[in-house]
Amino acid sequence: MTDPAVPPFVLVTGPEGVLVERAVASVVLAAREADDEVIRIDPATYESGALQMHASPSLFGGARTIVVSDLHESSDELQLDLLSLLAAPDPDVGLVVAHGGGMKGKKVLDTMKKAGARVIECPAVKTDRDKTDFVMKEFAAARRKITSEGVRALIEAVGKDVRELAAACSQLVSDTEGTVDDTVVDTYHGGKVEATGFRVADATIAGHSGEALRLLRHAIATGVDPVPIVAVIASQLRQLIKVGAAGRGSSGQLAKSLGMAPWQIDKARRAVGHWSADGLAVAVQAVAAADFEVKGGGRDPVYAVERAILTIARARAAR
Template identity: 75%
Template sequence: MPPVAVPPLVLVTGPEEVLVDRAVAAVVASARAADADVVALDAATYEPGAVAVHASPSLFGGRTCIVVRDLQDAADDLQDDVVALVKDPAPEVSLVLVHRGGPRGKRVLDAARKAGAEVVDCPAVKSDRDKGEFVQREFASARRTITSEGVRALVEAVGRDLRELAAACAQLVADTEGTVDDAVVDTYHGGKVEATGFRVADAAVAGQQGEALRLLRHAIATGVDPVPIVAVLASQLRQLVKVGSAGRGSSAQLARSLGMAPWQVDKARRVVGHWTGEGLAVAVQAVAAADFEVKGGGRDPVYAVERAILTVSRARALR
């Protein structure tokens, strides 16, 4: 078996914790497969000179992988020691540098890039579009297929936290066969708080007053807080306003310019034609008032949400 290749210098940059952890874990796994000793150093507990000590040749030989985390918080001692090793690398030593962003530690970044580091970018995954692309990559890497509706349903159900979203993808890949669609996602994750909020919002913006209130009361009875429901309703209305005023263009083009996922554009387009500008204005004002009340400005958060849903449902019919 050929020896496992371990990169001599890796720079992991960006704030997305899940992607950072994966990038570091991949290098560490390669190092351990090559029988290297792995040493983890943290900026908060670093003692001056520790980098040089761990990079020194061992009496027993062998390779060492040094992982230095949180360089964005590094004091000058740690930065000096890392830069020195980057400029004068030690034989049989691999160095993994983790910087989550910000101006501090820039000279370490510059030195690593100048030295030809293998750079792994881990940008923040915040928008629903970014999360949808993340889901698609997760399934593609597992050689599985998920439909656009399946992506939408999964992001709506568990998209608040990327680590939970990654775990949900892994569960669906492991527990299912064939193409994953929205029905499969609903079987596993339909009871999540986020999914419940989206169902309430979908019914309200569709003018289905009775269904929206039924879903809301069921959600409240099962312990769902009114705050995320109002947040989802506000998000849905903002998307209608964006798409309604964006003009023509393909879903992909509008998604890029509006910071939305293509499936969100398609969904909003199917709904916004039933709304007038006056109706959207009334709905947005009602949800803004409910948002204030459920966050402590009113006496009865549940009543505030019910009133907003009634107003939104009726506003759809304004002509």
């Protein structure tokens, strides 16, 4: 290949689909700008020998970039053909391989790395810290600013799925101007199930039982299931316990060891001072009982959540 912007071999590894797709798309774009013919190989429909056929010189000449997706789900035939291609590389044939993880296809990965392939890693975005970093990078790439409160609100509203989180960032960048804060996020995503659950949990942890019950009844009336609401309350209680036991240190230092985002550390620190160890124990027992009941162990899931909210709010007040 003649254009240095397009490496001969590119290996995209990792389970995060959004990041994998973006990485492959950027390489494909560079290849097309270099006038390469782009050929995509689907492992699900691959037939032995097809790779060599695509790699063979055409009557019209020119460079080709072959893109192989989902190597971790490929057949033995495709893997063997890839190894053959790597054993006798053609300077006019580039190879882009995406691998989602696992041992299948590992020999191809090792061979590409030994051949000097450019490796693009796409690790899973799992923790809230990961998601915070992801959102910050999305806005930085778009040359836009988002406040820490805006990041928190966005993750609470749509952070369950990274693809949806990426789409939400894109929407806010394209539909708004200036700095994005929690008020802006709430305008666009405040009605999401996750956002409703976090509002109920926030009010409960703060001891505002009346507000928590009002939010809960509104959520139930609009079709929200009690299960995710209980899950959010349980998650916030666990964060209080983790942060309370972590001791001193900056939020940035503790974030990595606790698997939380810095803003979550700060939020938990503000709340945990209002709780005693006994109160937290009562709250944990209450949310565990509610979790059992909303998942089929009780007759009235909504009543179970209401009772948990009242118990938790009283436990905070009893400090």
